[in-house]
Amino acid sequence: MRLALPQWAGTLAVKAAVFITVMCCALAALLGVLVHVSVTNQTVGQARDLALSRLEEATAAFETGDTLGRHASVDPPGLPESLRELALAGDRGTMVAEHRGRPTMWAAGPADGDRALAVEVDYSQSARTIEGLDQAILWSSGLAIGATLLVGAVAVTRVTRRLHATAQVARRISGGDLDARVDDPRTKEPARPQDEVAAVASALDSMAASLQGKLLAEQRFTADVAHELRTPLTGLHAAAELLPAGRPTELVRDRVAALRTLTEDLLEISRLDTGRERVELDTEPLGALTERVVRGSGTDTEVVVVRDARVETDRRRLERVLGNLVANAHSHGRGPVSLTVDGPVVTVRDHGGGFPEYLVAHGPQRFRTEGGSKGHGLGLTIAVGQAEVLGARLVFSNAADGGAVATLTLR
Structure with a gap:
């Protein structure tokens, strides 16, 4: 033992x-x-x-x-x-x-x-x-x-303090704060002897700067592509409306609508990536808001209000989050789908095969789907991004008796 x-x-x-x-x-x-x-x-x-x-x-x-x-x-x-x-x-x-x-x-x-x-x-x-x-x-x-021991403790404490600071910066970077840097003074003075901790700090700062640059370039590329697509898509949509009625016309209009939706989703994600979104707070009754979201979705979703609450939130963004969760439950799960309000906690559940393991462990990833399901994986990504703007917490899990469960906890 x-x-x-x-x-x-x-x-x-x-x-x-x-x-x-x-x-x-x-x-x-x-x-x-x-x-x-x-x-x-x-x-x-x-x-x-x-x-x-x-x-x-x-x-x-x-x-x-x-x-x-x-x-x-x-x-x-x-x-x-x-x-x-x-x-x-x-x-x-x-x-x-x-x-x-x-x-x-x-x-x-x-x-x-x-x-x-x-x-x-x-x-x-x-x-x-x-x-x-x-x-x-x-x-x-x-x-x-x-x-x-006294001298050794002072020397070791200085080293461990620097290591803890480096580890804390690494955790901030992994949490999404790409502006975090160690900024060890020893790395800024070339004439000063460099120790191993300074080398690790310098490598971490370089990695963070490189990662930030690549992500910013990716975000700019996504935003530029989405913006450039809007103009020809608007023209394509107008041209599709002029086509004579028939099955080919319906297919063209359907694909144009899907492409416009994808473009708008990419634009929304690019705005969320910049971190400059601002909320417009107002006090909303959560039960009535969820019923309005379900009616607007046009789906057969049961609304259960266990305990209603009035929350201070951005109504448009909250409706966007709940609408995407309900749409995802119907698109990738199976009925019955229920939306439950219990105070500031809203739960959307279906009775399908549940969320993939990668999504439960790491959250949704753009353009990644499994099991032959349709979609681009952007709906849940937008839901997570909008929830972060609201200061809410969105967690994905699977029910013990089957089905996917998305739990949104508002402040």
Whole structure:
């Protein structure tokens, strides 16, 4: 079973802090051990040399029958047993042990027969020196780790702040704000050293500028084409009206009408793309407005008013949105089609095969249809665009028991 970590544990700042802490602790422990071992060996070596030199002096005095020094004696009671056995075996050695409540460096060697000659050297000062050194190592390591963490946190926070700003701009761009830019100061000064974050910011700004340019060019092309088509289509429509009655004339008029509708839709989309549309607000009763939309559509659509509401909106744009939703339900779905008003929420539902998966996930796309359905995919695109102008939210989903559901939530 995997342990679920909190979300903050995956951030770059936390990972950097953990890495810096672990490395600082490891480095401090390594240096502390090296210094401790080096100083301890030096201190113990000096005490051992002093004890052995005094043992030699005591041995010489013992052999000549002179009086032993104050710290030398034969078989002293505090001599460690292991060192006594070493001396009785004919060897010399040293050992640190507690004696009379304080650390003592012992040096012992053979005396005569089954006795040991021993010298004791006070090791208290050396032990305090080593203990003080260990404390100094701990304090200095703690201060070094704290200072390193502080400096590292400041440096990492600056980097992560810039990364968060870049990610926020990327999200704004994906949401449709093509004017968003990171504008990292480092990218504007060629003489200044460039780091990886500045490179990412520069690449994102370049991508956004290129994408914006291409979209603007596409929008201008669509608007220009639609405008250029209006004049010949007007003439073609007038000429079609002069044709004699008959089946060929009906077909021509039908295709001319479809082409005029497509042109008007393209012009409306191009206006929506500019983002300069302005609403003319007025207070409207939602129930009466939806009934008027259904009557104008000439379709068999059931209107259900669960809870009526008066909303402040642009009547023309709202009628356009609801009209397109109702027309789409009848064109691409199956009956019965219902339009339900529940406060500021309007739902249009049919009982057909439902919306395609791409449309539910990403919204309608121009000139994309599936399943052999007729149309250009512009009706729902216009509905979404007009809903955004109104400040409303339009969501597409599929009912559990079948059918497409479009839900418009007004402010």
